[in-house]
Amino acid sequence: MANDVKEIADAALLARLKEKAAWVRRETLKIHGIAPETRIASSLSAVEVLATLYYGGWLRFDPRQPQWEGRDRFIASKGHGCIALYPILADLGFIGREELATVCKPGSRLGGIPDMQIPGIETTNGSLGHGLGVACGIAVGLRQKRSDARVYVVCGDGELCEGSIWEAVMFAGQQGLSNLTLIVDYNGISMLDYCRNIINLEPLDRKLREFQWDAVTVDGHDLGAVHRALADGRQSSTSRPQAIVARTVKGKGVPSLESDVLCHVKTLNAQQVAEAVGRLS
Amino acid sequence: MSDTRSMTMRDAFFDRLLEAMRQHENIFIVTDDFGAPALDKIRSEFGDRFINVGIAEQSAVNVATGLAIEGFTTYAFGIAGFMSMRCYEQIRTNLSMAAQVRPLNVNIVGVGAGLSYDLSGPSHHCLEDITLMRLLPHLEVFSPSDWALAARVAERSLHSHRPKYIRLDSKPVTNLYQDGAPADLEDGFCELAHGGDTCVVATGFMTQVSQRALAQSAGRAGLVDVFAFRPLNEDRLFRTLEKYRRVVTVEEGFLNRGGLDSMIVGLLARHDARIAVRALGVNDHYLFEVGNRAHLHQLCGIDERGILQAIAAPAA
Numbered sequence: 001m002a003n004d005v006k007e008i009a010d011a012a013l014l015a016r017l018k019e020k021a022a023w024v025r026r027e028t029l030k031i032h033g034i035a036p037e038t039r040i041a042s043s044l045s046a047v048e049v050l051a052t053l054y055y056g057g058w059l060r061f062d063p064r065q066p067q068w069e070g071r072d073r074f075i076a077s078k079g080h081g082c083i084a085l086y087p088i089l090a091d092l093g094f095i096g097r098e099e100l101a102t103v104c105k106p107g108s109r110l111g112g113i114p115d116m117q118i119p120g121i122e123t124t125n126g127s128l129g130h131g132l133g134v135a136c137g138i139a140v141g142l143r144q145k146r147s148d149a150r151v152y153v154v155c156g157d158g159e160l161c162e163g164s165i166w167e168a169v170m171f172a173g174q175q176g177l178s179n180l181t182l183i184v185d186y187n188g189i190s191m192l193d194y195c196r197n198i199i200n201l202e203p204l205d206r207k208l209r210e211f212q213w214d215a216v217t218v219d220g221h222d223l224g225a226v227h228r229a230l231a232d233g234r235q236s237s238t239s240r241p242q243a244i245v246a247r248t249v250k251g252k253g254v255p256s257l258e259s260d261v262l263c264h265v266k267t268l269n270a271q272q273v274a275e276a277v278g279r280l281s
Numbered sequence: 282m283s284d285t286r287s288m289t290m291r292d293a294f295f296d297r298l299l300e301a302m303r304q305h306e307n308i309f310i311v312t313d314d315f316g317a318p319a320l321d322k323i324r325s326e327f328g329d330r331f332i333n334v335g336i337a338e339q340s341a342v343n344v345a346t347g348l349a350i351e352g353f354t355t356y357a358f359g360i361a362g363f364m365s366m367r368c369y370e371q372i373r374t375n376l377s378m379a380a381q382v383r384p385l386n387v388n389i390v391g392v393g394a395g396l397s398y399d400l401s402g403p404s405h406h407c408l409e410d411i412t413l414m415r416l417l418p419h420l421e422v423f424s425p426s427d428w429a430l431a432a433r434v435a436e437r438s439l440h441s442h443r444p445k446y447i448r449l450d451s452k453p454v455t456n457l458y459q460d461g462a463p464a465d466l467e468d469g470f471c472e473l474a475h476g477g478d479t480c481v482v483a484t485g486f487m488t489q490v491s492q493r494a495l496a497q498s499a500g501r502a503g504l505v506d507v508f509a510f511r512p513l514n515e516d517r518l519f520r521t522l523e524k525y526r527r528v529v530t531v532e533e534g535f536l537n538r539g540g541l542d543s544m545i546v547g548l549l550a551r552h553d554a555r556i557a558v559r560a561l562g563v564n565d566h567y568l569f570e571v572g573n574r575a576h577l578h579q580l581c582g583i584d585e586r587g588i589l590q591a592i593a594a595p596a597a
Binding site: 124127130134137145164170175 | 329339343344345346347348349350355370371374378379382383
């Protein structure tokens with residue numbers, strides 16, 4: 001009986017996550033429609049990861065008190081690809097919904113990369129390779145305060161070429177930062193080429209395990225899989241940091257982006273955005 | 282009476298922090314595997330607040346930043362040239378930029394200012410840090426000239442919730458200041474000697490060398506020690522300098538590249554001052570020639586003799 005209740009609850013949650021993720025994808029496209037400077041392909045690959053974090057009950061937050069001491073800390077290290085955060089922050093009340101129309105417009109606080117002047121954003125982002133190291137310091141600080149809050153970091157796979165990432169990977173493993181979760185948006189494409197042709201990171205989960213992390217690889221568009229991986233991290237009893245290698249598709253949901261290795265710098269015009277939103281609706 | 286002992290700035294600095302760590306639980310030391318005798322005491326007494334990230338300056342700054350985001354006071358410690366340059370972008374983005382939005386008490390403590398590591402060669406010489414650090418908004422920059430001042434900078438660092446770069450000499454030094462001076466660290470400078478129509482303006486270890494030179498100049502020159510580039514009371518510094526007809530700047534840094542000389546030239550220009558400036562420092566090249574600090578100073582014309590000659594030279 002208990003299992004039945006849990007299954008129904010999980011099914012309801014997954015249905016909600018699916019609905020939210022689809023909405024976030026459409027809204028992200030709409031933002032790109034008014035702000036072509038934003039990196040749309042990189043943002044679309046992270047949608048399910050972000051939706052599961054914020055709507056799946058894993059990230060603790062209080063939009064009325066963005067700096068609430070008991071919150072989980074979320075670091076959007078792959079800043080370029082986190083435009084998908086804006087509709088989520090608006091939906092949850094961190095920022096006004098009307099602000100979504102101001103992205104990249106003069107005077108707006110919502111730029112092409114989310115920065116710490118925005119409620120709910122912890123760090124200055126966009127310069128790649130910083131987020132995980134700062135998250136390590138936050139995790140040590142939370143441990144010192146005996147807080148049960150966790151730190152979640154989203155990095156891109158192209159970002160993993162930064163040496164500072166591996167300084168942080170080694171540090172977190174050595175320190176046993178079990179309150180730290182790294183999610184790699186593993187979309188396989190950097191700016192100029194497939195990651196495997198630039199610096200081949202395979203097998204990434206094994207590399208991370210060698211550095212004393214718990215690491216799993218999941219389909220990053222499978223909401224249930226991301227959800228379970230986050231649950232495992234929260235409930236883990238090991239003294240290791242947790243990594244989720246989320247295999248994703250860059251430009252997910254827009255066929256012309258999905259099939260283009262140079263999609264990172266590709267811009268959709270208003271008509272293409274409208275068509276993409278229409279298809280997703 | 283001032284304390285006449287010879288001591289390294291880093292030991293004075295960390296001895297003060299050790300006292301503070303005994304009183305406050307919110308202080309962390311983060312090192313890139315670089316030590317000091319005074320640091321050994323901290324490591325043994327407060328192992329849970331002493332973090333060795335390994336030889337990884339970017340990690341040191343990032344970890345110190347994350348801890349400060351959680352409200353801790355942190356000290357990222359290593360060799361000055363590497364702490365200021367290997368992780369410059371971390372300092373820019375995570376400290377200088379972030380400090381515009383929120384308080385962050387992160388202290389980048391670099392040992393080996395200027396030519397401290399004389400015999401280690403140009404990789405360990407640090408001739409660029411003042412230029413690079415004073416460039417960054419919101420970053421406080423300290424360049425103390427004696428160990429008592431270094432200890433006072435440590436004391437002040439506990440209470441200023443802005444990021445800081447603190448450059449310390451690696452060699453033992455004696456104290457230049459009498460007890461209680463300088464009166465106010467917020468001024469950023471102190472006039473150590475008055476006299477004549479020329480004022481020598483120096484920073485860090487070069488204030489020590491300049492004072493020795495001035496002892497031989499029969500009161501022909503004054504001496505200003507610039508121990509901070511931010512905070513710096515520029516109006517008061519100008520009022521001090523306008524009493525003189527000439528200024529001689531002395532630094533272990535590149536000339537005309539944004540360091541002490543550039544700061545003084547800019548200050549005088551903003552006041553349309555008719556004060557001649559002669560800058561002594563390192564002229565746009567690295568020092569591969571092996572030699573102790575006195576030898577390197579002689580090569581660059583920033584030894585006592587070079588300073589005395591600059592004082593004696595007629596105004597252009």
